[in-house]
Amino acid sequence: MKEYKISLPICENDIDTLQAGDYVYLTGTVYTARDAAHLRMYEAAGRGEDLPFDIKGSVIYYLGPSPAREGQVIGSAGPTTSGRMDKYTPTLLDMGLKAMIGKGRRSPEVIESMKKNGAVYFAAVGGAGALLSKCIKSAEVIAYDDLGTEAIRKLYVEDLPVITVIDREGNNLYDSV
Amino acid sequence: MRELDAKEITDNIKEMCIEANLTLSEDMRDAIDKAERDETSPLGKRVLGQLQENLKVAKEDRIPICQDTGMAVVFIEIGQDVHINGNLEEAINEGVRLGYTEGYLRKSVVRHPLDRVNTGDNTPAIIHYSIVPGEEVKITIAPKGFGSENMSKVCMLKPADGVEGVKKAVIEAVAAAGPNACPPLVVGVGIGGTFEKCALLAKKALTRSFDKRPSDKMIKDLEDELLEKINKSGLGPAGLGGSVTALKVNIETYPTHIAGLPVAINMCCHVNRHVTRSI
Numbered sequence: 001m002k003e004y005k006i007s008l009p010i011c012e013n014d015i016d017t018l019q020a021g022d023y024v025y026l027t028g029t030v031y032t033a034r035d036a037a038h039l040r041m042y043e044a045a046g047r048g049e050d051l052p053f054d055i056k057g058s059v060i061y062y063l064g065p066s067p068a069r070e071g072q073v074i075g076s077a078g079p080t081t082s083g084r085m086d087k088y089t090p091t092l093l094d095m096g097l098k099a100m101i102g103k104g105r106r107s108p109e110v111i112e113s114m115k116k117n118g119a120v121y122f123a124a125v126g127g128a129g130a131l132l133s134k135c136i137k138s139a140e141v142i143a144y145d146d147l148g149t150e151a152i153r154k155l156y157v158e159d160l161p162v163i164t165v166i167d168r169e170g171n172n173l174y175d176s177v
Numbered sequence: 178m179r180e181l182d183a184k185e186i187t188d189n190i191k192e193m194c195i196e197a198n199l200t201l202s203e204d205m206r207d208a209i210d211k212a213e214r215d216e217t218s219p220l221g222k223r224v225l226g227q228l229q230e231n232l233k234v235a236k237e238d239r240i241p242i243c244q245d246t247g248m249a250v251v252f253i254e255i256g257q258d259v260h261i262n263g264n265l266e267e268a269i270n271e272g273v274r275l276g277y278t279e280g281y282l283r284k285s286v287v288r289h290p291l292d293r294v295n296t297g298d299n300t301p302a303i304i305h306y307s308i309v310p311g312e313e314v315k316i317t318i319a320p321k322g323f324g325s326e327n328m329s330k331v332c333m334l335k336p337a338d339g340v341e342g343v344k345k346a347v348i349e350a351v352a353a354a355g356p357n358a359c360p361p362l363v364v365g366v367g368i369g370g371t372f373e374k375c376a377l378l379a380k381k382a383l384t385r386s387f388d389k390r391p392s393d394k395m396i397k398d399l400e401d402e403l404l405e406k407i408n409k410s411g412l413g414p415a416g417l418g419g420s421v422t423a424l425k426v427n428i429e430t431y432p433t434h435i436a437g438l439p440v441a442i443n444m445c446c447h448v449n450r451h452v453t454r455s456i
């Protein structure tokens with residue numbers, strides 16, 4: 001198990017270096033999106049419209065946070081199950097999405113698309129949302145405000161701890177356990 | 178006949194929703210501590226260390242343990258000598274509404290399974306009523322996250338499948354859940370009854386304290402055997418490999434039909450939340 005600190009946007013070199021099983025601390029901008037936001041982005045892409053953020057080279061965190069108390073940047077902020085986004089993910093990868101943070105298995109179609117497009121899949125620890133929220137230094141809703149927790153948020157994270165589960169070659173840590 | 182104001186139920190439910198999402202019961206915390214000591218994989222140990230740390234942060238900073246603060250499952254046992262003044266169902270939902278809005282909990286409920294518009298206050302709750310002797314009202318709030326709920330299952334086995342069939346169903350459900358249900362898991366199993374009864378038993382099993390063991394020796398041994406088998410699977414914390422895949426298997430049983438052996442597996446993550454109060 002190797003350990004890396006990576007700044008975002010993630011560069012090609014880092015994507016090539018990372019292997020399934022590597023422990024990584026991420027610093028930089030990530031966008032939150034889960035079920036409802038994915039559906040909207042997918043439909044927007046289908047109509048040839050722009051997405052709410054520049055997806056090229058971006059990182060999506062599958063997250064729907066709990067509300068922030070006064071004085072806090074965000075509420076609890078751990079990953080949701082990634083597999084529910086599988087239907088939409090290959091389209092986003094084709095558009096330039098480079099990394100995803102979530103938890104749980106991905107479909108063969110997503111893994112194929114990750115290999116084709118050169119992307120990585122990280123897992124954050126599910127159910128550690130209070131602790132993970134401490135790595136989030138700013139949060140701002142940038143689209144789909146009406147979706148509440150499912151709105152798209154732009155987050156700045158510092159040393160967010162994640163584990164590389166699927167690397168760009170398609171090696172899958174979940175399969176090896 | 179004891180008179181009880183529905184407002185008292187609302188106030189208690191509000192507090193219980195918040196409490197359940199900020200702290201786990203002592204048996205759950207002990208089980209996570211023990212898991213951290215026992216885990217053999219370094220990565221698994223690290224994950225469990227994060228879970229311990231997470232519980233500390235949640236309590237100190239009043240941030241929910243998990244962002245999925247769940248759908249509020251309410252078990253309410255009403256003594257038959259109690260009269261409740263007011264609309265009970267509304268009182269329960271009002272408690273959930275206040276708890277989730279004032280407690281900074283996530284609103285995760287949609288008004289219709291197909292049109293999927295968020296209700297904005299996490300209502301309605303899932304309410305299970307029972308009428309019992311006495312003058313007490315006993316309420317258990319068990320907010321349930323859906324990462325693990327989605328990996329739950331009902332299997333209508335044949336009587337000929339017997340206990341081996343039950344074991345197979347549980348082991349297969351855990352394998353299918355894999356990393357999605359946020360292991361280490363608590364596995365609630367309901368055996369017997371009907372299709373819906375076994376599901377309810379499985380849900381109820383999740384709320385049983387770990388130190389309360391079944392009086393039926395066969396079931397107690399089955400809990401232990403299943404836990405051992407699940408932990409031999411190697412799935413480990415967060416599904417990243419290791420020796421602790423489940424913290425506990427809790428089984429509840431009920432009489433059933435001569436033709437059936439229903440088994441339900443209600444998967445729960447390590448954020449197995451439940452708070453009980455008697456009023």
Ligand code: SF4
Nearest residue numbers: 127243322324359446
């Ligand atoms: S399965 Fe449990 S720990 Fe995992 S995200 Fe859902 S509620 Fe949280």
